Amino acid sequence: MKSRDKRRGLVLVNTGEGKGKSSSAFGMVFRAAGWGMKVCVIQFIKGQWQTGEQQAAARFDNIEWHALGDGFTWDTKNPEQDLKTSRDIWALCREKIRSEEFDLVVLDEINYCCGYGWLNGAEIRDFIRDHKPAWQHLILTGRNAAPEVLELADTVTEMTKIKHAYEQGIQAEQGIEF
Numbered sequence: 001m002k003s004r005d006k007r008r009g010l011v012l013v014n015t016g017e018g019k020g021k022s023s024s025a026f027g028m029v030f031r032a033a034g035w036g037m038k039v040c041v042i043q044f045i046k047g048q049w050q051t052g053e054q055q056a057a058a059r060f061d062n063i064e065w066h067a068l069g070d071g072f073t074w075d076t077k078n079p080e081q082d083l084k085t086s087r088d089i090w091a092l093c094r095e096k097i098r099s100e101e102f103d104l105v106v107l108d109e110i111n112y113c114c115g116y117g118w119l120n121g122a123e124i125r126d127f128i129r130d131h132k133p134a135w136q137h138l139i140l141t142g143r144n145a146a147p148e149v150l151e152l153a154d155t156v157t158e159m160t161k162i163k164h165a166y167e168q169g170i171q172a173e174q175g176i177e178f
Contacts, residue, residue: 001035004103010154011128011138015111015145018159019177025106025139026053032137033060037103039142040096044089044142045069045109051178064102068090069109086118097132104137111142114149121146128152 012028014021026041033039039062047069057063068089070082093107113119124140125148132138140149150156165173172178 001037005135007135007136009132009136009138010133011152012140012152012155012157012159013111013145013150014139014141014159015143016158016160017143018161019164021141022053022108022144024157024159025108025141028137028139029053029057029063029104029106030060031075032104033057033063036062038062038064038101039104039106040064040102041066041106041108042089042093042096043108044086044113048148049178051173064096068092082116083118086113086116090119090124094131096126097127097136097138100133100136102136103141106139106141109142110140111145111149113142114146115142115144121148125149127157127165146166 014024029039029041033170041057041063043066046067048067054065054067057065068085070078070085090110090113093105093110096102099107110119110124114121114124124146128138128149128151146157
């Protein structure tokens with residue numbers, strides 16, 4: 001594995017209406033962990049909902065996982081609390097990135113927070129530009145990625161939905177969606 005002084009840390013954004021934004025990021029989490037990199041995953045939305053990815057990550061001593069959201073915010077009963085939670089999680093993100101402990105940091109579903117107006121794209125862009133270590137990889141996922149973040153990113157992937165099982169009345173399946 002390249003030493004940090006020889007590595008060019010990338011900023012990757014997975015966005016769009018289609019399925020697979022977080023799943024793609026988690027594939028990179030396990031790839032990096034497999035190479036011995038230290039990884040931090042911070043989830044903005046899912047909260048205490050148990051996922052297979054989190055179960056698998058618990059088997060690695062080089063993956064730190066934080067599922068901190070209030071749940072699926074499109075059903076929110078308390079938008080003020082969602083705003084506060086997002087700001088608190090963003091503070092943790094800044095702390096983990098600045099710590100220089102991690103080779104890869106995933107900000108899972110942070111883009112939703114920009115779309116809801118809880119976080120500001122320019123603020124995220126400026127923090128990444130000014131504080132992310134040059135060797136650190138950073139992945140941001142979720143719909144509605146801010147234009148400022150898209151401009152800063154090295155790689156942007158937009159997932160496009162063609163059709164989804166949910167539209168046919170099929171609920172989320174364990175091992176596929178969570």
